[in-house]
Amino acid sequence: MIFNLLWGFLFQFRQINLVGTLPNAVGVQYSLIFIRHLPQMNYPDKIELVLTYKHDPDDTDIFTEKVKAERVGEYYKLVQVPAFAPNIAYGDIVKVEVDDGEFHFDELIEESGFSVVQIVIWKQESKYRIISTLDDLGCGVNTNVADNYLVISVPSQLLYQPILSFLLTEHSIENIDFRDCRSKVHASNL
Structure with a gap:
């Protein structure tokens, strides 16, 4: 249990280096761990999500639409109904990727049922x-x-x-x- 809590705490950091061990007074060795927190992308609670799609799969024209979404853990939930984009609905949970400071749809994680x-x-x-x-x-x-x-x-x-x-x-x-x-x-x- 304690190991899982410690590992969960350490997992939030990007780099963990074991630098040696230290003996205590009764001869048990403890690991000395140096933790360096690398900068992470700041994911805001509310975003405008860019949906990219084609009206016709055979067409070369690509369209975009922006919808509002709110963070749910490491993903985002659509809080606005897409007006044009196919195959996505209000309440769907999605993974995003950031490109040039904009949040783009990456994949559907969980369908809302809408x-x-x-x-x-x-x-x-x-x-x-x-x-x-x-x-x-x-x-x-x-x-x-x-x-x-x-x-x-x-x-x-x-x-x-x-x-x-x-x-x-x-x-x-x-x-x-x-x-x-x-x-x-x-x-x-x-």
């Missing part, structure tokens, strides 16, 4: 009805991206089937087009 739906509205007269219905279904609706664009956040505890059925109906009557980033929770309940 899903994201990105909707293009073709018929403006249907916009407020669509927003109202999605809100009634329990979704978060972001209308601040563009006049004809909605970003929907679907909490993990909601059933996805009623939401998907509504979206497919609206798509079939050409009111909207959409793409979704379904969490494993929602994908397994369809």
